[in-house]
Amino acid sequence: MPGESCKALSNDAARPHSRHGIRAVSGTRNSYLLLMLRLLQPLHPEVSSPTELSRIDWHDYYWGYSNESRALRRVILLPLPSAISDRIPLELIENFLDFLCDIRDLYNCTSVCRAWYPHTRTLLYSRIEIRGRKTYEALAQLSLRCAQTRQCLFLTHTLYFTQDVDADRRSHSGENYYQTLPLVFGGSLPNLQTLIFRNCLSPPYHSSFVISLTRFTEVAHLNLDTFTVSSYIDLLRIILSLPQLRALLLVRGRAASEQCPPFNGLPPIFAARRPAPRLIKLRLDALHPYLLLPLVSWLVSSGVCKTLTCLDLGRLKYSESGPAAEAIIQALDPSLASLCYMPSSSMEQNSKSGI
Numbered sequence: 001m002p003g004e005s006c007k008a009l010s011n012d013a014a015r016p017h018s019r020h021g022i023r024a025v026s027g028t029r030n031s032y033l034l035l036m037l038r039l040l041q042p043l044h045p046e047v048s049s050p051t052e053l054s055r056i057d058w059h060d061y062y063w064g065y066s067n068e069s070r071a072l073r074r075v076i077l078l079p080l081p082s083a084i085s086d087r088i089p090l091e092l093i094e095n096f097l098d099f100l101c102d103i104r105d106l107y108n109c110t111s112v113c114r115a116w117y118p119h120t121r122t123l124l125y126s127r128i129e130i131r132g133r134k135t136y137e138a139l140a141q142l143s144l145r146c147a148q149t150r151q152c153l154f155l156t157h158t159l160y161f162t163q164d165v166d167a168d169r170r171s172h173s174g175e176n177y178y179q180t181l182p183l184v185f186g187g188s189l190p191n192l193q194t195l196i197f198r199n200c201l202s203p204p205y206h207s208s209f210v211i212s213l214t215r216f217t218e219v220a221h222l223n224l225d226t227f228t229v230s231s232y233i234d235l236l237r238i239i240l241s242l243p244q245l246r247a248l249l250l251v252r253g254r255a256a257s258e259q260c261p262p263f264n265g266l267p268p269i270f271a272a273r274r275p276a277p278r279l280i281k282l283r284l285d286a287l288h289p290y291l292l293l294p295l296v297s298w299l300v301s302s303g304v305c306k307t308l309t310c311l312d313l314g315r316l317k318y319s320e321s322g323p324a325a326e327a328i329i330q331a332l333d334p335s336l337a338s339l340c341y342m343p344s345s346s347m348e349q350n351s352k353s354g355i
Helices: 002-010 031-037 058-063 090-097 103-110 117-126 133-145 147-153 172-185 207-215 232-240 289-302 318-330 344-353
Strands: 127-130 158-162 194-198 221-229 247-255 281-285 310-314 338-341
Touching (some): 090 117, 103 117, 117 147, 127 133, 133 147, 133 172, 158 172, 172 207, 207 232, 221 232, 247 289, 281 289, 289 318, 310 318, 318 338
Parallel strands (some): 127 158, 158 194, 221 247, 247 281, 281 310, 310 338
16 A cells, blocks of 8 residues: 555656645545645655756755745655665764764664664663662663663663652652662673762661672762762762772762761871772862861862862852862862862852942
């Protein structure tokens, strides 16, 4: 049936036409297909020689609209002619695919042809986003039952973990399922380089969560956004559990403890079994003083600031965190290439003066 309809399109000059260029067909056979075909304009046949390429309006042939009527986009039945597609190197096509951001576009590209599938699969699994318990459990079940899924997880470089909007309505046992992440996926993600926790890290959490983070041996980028830890000691344990850590981003964090230790420039009482990481990028933004002051004291005393090339202190209240910010700035080496520091007191003065 589809062949007869397409034949009617190519031989439309010798047959009666409707106002859209499609021969009227009676009966109810393939009514849905005929309804769709009535929306189409006649398409050009497959060209066989390069001399025929110049006389074809490719906007109308391939994209489904002409230059004057982009709004009249239609469904395309024929692919790009092989006379053109065979001349495009696969490396160039893969370079174009790297700029696709929508996951739906990547899914469509996996179904185009066999040559596109390996690269689009790599792009699909390079970043995994877990936005709720259902997504987490589905991925865990697939990794256990499907060998192909386990192979694809080897391609993952970024893992983004966040709570869904209904997480606050659940019990504590349901909210803290993220604690099993290192235990379940620690061996399945050997090439993981970026780990992001957003709005999900909060006590109570089991001690095995921090211990099992050591299974992510290649993680070089850690991002904790909108988090709460029991104390800054737990935060240090998380940092020290990643030996290859090079970038640390801490945003909107607080400590559950209500006691703020005094900041006197001395290192806190903390016995670290692992050496301090050689950080290159550090961001401390909107951290509570209960967490910021002892953390900065450790950063200064351990020599972590010596290797920094990018430091972002973000929005820190100078009245509460001024001494900590000054201490970390004074401990920097000339290797620093980028510094961002906007104390809130100066911004408030500028807003009052109208600057």
